[in-house]
Amino acid sequence: MKKQALNTLTDKQVEAYLQANPEFFNDHLNLLESMTIPHPSGDAISLISKQLEIFRVKHQELENQLTALIEIARDNDTSFNRMHKLTLALLDAATLDEAVANLEHVFVDFFMTDFVAVRIISEHEQTPIANLFIAPNDPNLQHFASILNSSQPKCGRPTLAQARVLFGDEAAEVKSCAIIPMSFTQLEGIVAIGSREDNRFHYSMGNLFLTQMSEIIATRLISLLHQSEHD
Structure with missing residues (x-):
């Protein structure tokens, strides 16, 4: 009966279970090492490699956002400084x-x-x-x-x-x-x-x-x- 129940699990049920139990792979590290995911190039990569790839992409996105915010802050500082000089010149x-x-x-x-x-x-x-x-x-x-x-x-x-x-x-x-x-x-x-x-x-x-x-x-x-x- 158990085997039949497992066979009837849908993808969404598996996904929901893993989302509700994010620590699942902590207790089943052997699964991470044996699982593979199709790569766009056609080669299979491990789940750990895939996770690292996702983390790297997210990290780069965060770095890009931070760089953009720093540039905006610098531009704002420059604008405020220019406006300050303009105001002083007019008052003078x-x-x-x-x-x-x-x-x-x-x-x-x-x-x-x-x-x-x-x-x-x-x-x-x-x-x-x-x-x-x-x-x-x-x-x-x-x-x-x-x-x-x-x-x-x-x-x-x-x-x-x-x-x-x-x-x-x-x-x-x-x-x-x-x-x-x-x-x-x-x-x-x-x-x-x-x-x-x-x-x-x-x-x-x-x-x-x-x-x-x-x-x-x-x-x-x-x-x-x-x-x-x-x-």
């Missing part, structure tokens, strides 16, 4: 002109960019910085209408028209850039950072960091604009 500026100059310095030295542009959408005001202000009715703003309306940064290769408005004579050298809108009640404008490398600012880049950066820049520029109006 006493005038609007100094703020723009400090921005250019930080973007080039710490963000590793080749080109920087700041455009404040407002009627022209007296400033030694060329093209800092662009009138609200300037037809060149049409090239940025979708970006300004969406209030979302755009990364990738700019159109030649966009590059000319932002970077002037250096437009043809800009292979990729991040165009970051600043849309606030007291200020509207654009910050753009460009590169000679095609993939430096890729369209798939996340927007959170760039949006936070625009908020910091715009907040400081608003303060300095109000200060200049009262001087």
Whole structure:
């Protein structure tokens, strides 16, 4: 009767039993040594070898995940450091002109960019910085209408028209850039950072960091604009 019962066991019942009794092979080591499992190559390997292979694969997966997490942490540290430098540079500026100059310095030295542009959408005001202000009715703003309306940064290769408005004579050298809108009640404008490398600012880049950066820049520029109006 016992033999007949064993013959009627299904694969699922055996699997369920082994899962419920994981210590089974501890008491039957001889089975581990004698059991073989088909290998994709066609050769048979022992159960112990198969387990070691599975453990190695899982270990490698865990190592890869850990490496990825470490890289993410390093990237985050770099981003936080850059944002810190940017904030300090803006706070150190006493005038609007100094703020723009400090921005250019930080973007080039710490963000590793080749080109920087700041455009404040407002009627022209007296400033030694060329093209800092662009009138609200300037037809060149049409090239940025979708970006300004969406209030979302755009990364990738700019159109030649966009590059000319932002970077002037250096437009043809800009292979990729991040165009970051600043849309606030007291200020509207654009910050753009460009590169000679095609993939430096890729369209798939996340927007959170760039949006936070625009908020910091715009907040400081608003303060300095109000200060200049009262001087």
